[in-house]
Amino acid sequence: MTHREKILVVDDEAVIRELLSEVLQDDGYVVESANNGQTALELLRSSDDFVLLFTDILMPGMNGIDLLREAKRLRPSLIPIVMTAYATLETARAAVKEGAYDYVLKPFSLSEIKLAVANALERHRLARENARLLELTQLFHISEQIATIRDENHLLSFVLKTALQRVGATRGSILVTTSDGKALEIRAGVGIPGDVLGAAVDLDRSISGIVAKTGxxxxVNDIREIPELARLARQLPETSFISVPLEQKGQGNGTAADTGSSNHRIIAVLNVCQKARGEHFTEGDLKVLSILANHAAAALQNVRLIQDIEHAHLATVESMALLLEARDPYTQFHSQRVRDVSVAIAINLGMSPQDIEVLRLGAAFHDIGKVGVPDRVLNKPDRLSPEEWELIRRHPIIGYSVLEPIHFLKQGHLDVVRGHHERLNGNGYPDGIKDKEVPPLVRIIAVADTYDAMASDRAYRKAMPENLIIAELRKAAGEQLDADVVNMLIHLITSGQISKTNGNNR
Ligand SMILES: [Fe+2]
Known part of the structure; x- marks a missing residue:
């Protein structure tokens, strides 16, 4: 049977070393030996694949207990077995306290040695298997969580926090490749100054850049030993760190050879440094971070794909709405103008970018329900009959029902479409909501829509002059329309930021 585990035998007696070496080598183990504690520690330092340490307790110089303590500090996963001729309770207890797994009494039989080694290795194997299973379960759980995140910034900060937690590091960052692939942008950070978020980092002048370029x-456990990296790491006081790339899947052929030539396949770089209590990073940490980076890359791609699809869908709906208006020469470009006026008001009222975006799109298709109103009614130059009015009044509800099944539209979009003819005093349609029931975005589009109706030619009348429009708006303010919104629009008109000829471009 061949084992390949590496065992270190430490004893000041050459006879014991040779005997043990011979027996264990016969059993297929790789054995190295040392005749004192210092030499043993040097061997442990120079090679990280020793699994088992067999040490005598009573040795000149460093004794076995001290060696054990140092060895465990250096290689925490090492399994120590002590040999002693004086099996007093005290030495055995001291050895166990320092992490010895077992002890054998001198003089020992060969079968005793073999049994102790086999037991120790079996325990080692089980412990490693358990740790790996636990790790896998946790990583599986994390990847499930990652996959549910729909927002890119949220995703990046979750991945960074999870990475730091998993490897016990206290500082880190995620840099995302810019769309032209020529730089990296700092998008998430823990333990770094907040003002560097959003900053661009040159590919040639950063450690993340090297990782992005090479893939x-x-x-690195001591950056001072690598001058070309240390030169790039002025901003990092730490010596030890791990940087892993997030690689885009499904492009290129994935061979190592083509990673160097193209940096476009690396969509981000994850950095961690400063392990708690000054410990060094391990190969295990690197493995965990690489697996995490893999999941994160897939999730990041998904989030972006979904965003692209949503944008494409919304753009389609928007152009359909604008296209619909082309059939009516009087209202052509009406929605675009209402959109632009609404957005101008919202910006100047200090609304959030998210709300402004909802309003922009909602305004672009606010009249989409007119698709359900016959042309002869829409374009009628004469007075409308009550039945025809009823048809017109249905368009907000038709628009609402057309858009409602589109799951990526927000409630705000639907509110804007359904509510743009509502009035604060409850005299509007289709629902006759009033006062606080009228949402802020709806108040804005109601004003913008009213304004554009007055400011442009209609089948049944010409556009009104500006002073009259302002007078009408003032009359409606506080009654039908929101006074703050009206005041803002009048300010924009009188200061020349909105003019009725602007959009009236047919
Ligand atoms: Fe309308």
Whole structure:
């Protein structure tokens, strides 16, 4: 049977070293030996694949207990077994306290040695398997969580926090490749100054840039030993760090050879540094971060794909709405003008970018329900009959029902479409909501829509002059229309920021 586990035998007696080496080598283990504690520690430092340490307790110089303590500090996963001729309770207890797994009494039989080694290795194997299972379960759970996130910034900060937690690091960042692929942007950070978020980082002048360009992770335990990296790391006081790339899947052939030539496949770089209590990073940390980076890359791609699809859908709906108006020469470009006036008012009222975006799109298709109103009614130059009025009054509800099934539209979009003819005093349609029931975005489009109706020619009348429009708006303010919104629009008109000839471009 061949084992390949590496065992270190430490004893000041050459006979014991040779005997143990021979027996264990016969069993297929790789064995190295040392005749004192210092030499043993040097061997442990130079090689990280020792699994088992067999040490005598009573040795000149460093004794076995001290060696054990140092060895465990250096290689926490090492399994120590002590050999002693004086199996007093005290030495055994001291050895166990320092992490010894077992002890054998001198003089020992060969079968005793073999049994102790087999037991220790079995325990080691089980412990490793358990740890790996636990790790896998946790990573699986994390990847499930990652996959549910729909917002890019939220995703990046979740990935960074999880990465730091998993490897016990206290500082880190995620940099995302810019759309032209020529730089990286700092998009998430923990333990770094807040004002660097959003900053661009040159590919040639940063450690993240190297990782993005090569597509290979960097695992550095002492950056001072790598001058070309240390030169790039002025901003990092730490010596030890791991940087892993987030690689885009499904493009290129995925071979290592083509990663160097193209940096477009690396969509982000994850950096962690400063492990708690000054410990060094391990190969295990690198592995965990690489798996996490894999999941994060897939999730990031998904989030972006979904965003692209949503934008494409919304753009389609928007152009359909604008196209619909082309059939009516009097209202052509009406929605675009209402959109632009609404957005101008919302910006000047200090609304959030998210609300402004909802209003922009909602305004663009606010009249989409006119698709359900016959042309002869829409374009009628004469007075409308009550039945024809009823048809017109249905268009906000038709628009609402057309758009409602589109799941990526927000409630705000639907409110704007359904509510743009509502009035604060409850005299509007279709629902006759009033006062606080009328949402802020609806108040804005109601004003913008009223304004454009007065400011442009209609089948049944010409556009009204500006002073009359302002007078009408003032009359409606506080009664039918929101006074703050009206005041803002009048301010924009009188200061020349909105003019009725602007959009009236047919
Ligand atoms: Fe309308």
């Amino acid at each position: 290979k992770p960097l695992f």
